[in-house]
Amino acid sequence: MIVSYNLEAVGDTLIIVVAKGNSKEVSVVKKDNVACIIENETDQILGWNIFNASHHITNLNGNGQIELSSSQITELNLTLKEAGFSHEFEVDNSPKFVVGYVHTCTPHEDSDHLTVNDIEVDNGEHLQIVCGAPNIKAGLKVVVAKVGAMMPDGLIIWPGELRGVKSFGMVCSAKELHLPNAPKEKGILELDDSYEVGSRFNLPQ
Known part of the structure; x- marks a missing residue:
């Protein structure tokens, strides 16, 4: 997964890209502060947006691609679970x-x-x-x-x-x-x- 965070340029949103889509047609499933982007043609998950990210994940900082620690991954997975999603991320640094x-x-x-x-x-x-x-x-x-x-x-x-x-x-x-x-x-x-x-x-x- 590719994780980026830039408070100044984008706002308090953690952007996670997990796949490259082949179609421009996508759907967004939003629950609470979590949005899941899905490619319509394949039903493949392309990415996630976590809004108000610093309220859910501690010590977020950066101005582009970042690495999440194991504790931050735990917080991210808890955020998804509380929003009603079953997806889980693993640490890859x-x-x-x-x-x-x-x-x-x-x-x-x-x-x-x-x-x-x-x-x-x-x-x-x-x-x-x-x-x-x-x-x-x-x-x-x-x-x-x-x-x-x-x-x-x-x-x-x-x-x-x-x-x-x-x-x-x-x-x-x-x-x-x-x-x-x-x-x-x-x-x-x-x-x-x-x-x-x-x-x-x-x-x-």
């Missing part, structure tokens, strides 16, 4: 932005600028990621936004497909990460050897 290592970088067979990359991330996992950056190459350490990450501009990273090749994440530029003094030139952020492959990459607050 695995990092969504990590240091990756590009093992291989192969030209895309159906593109003159895309590459297909085998990138090692955390826990020894390897992801196939299609990238269009001109400076990507094997041997680089990079920042990977994994599936389930929310970019600083609000973009959510889902599994995708570019010109027939599946892609499971995004290799990020400094500008996309909203890092200070990000270069204007196009290209991914290249990390030096001081960064450990698989470690969490912290975004500026």
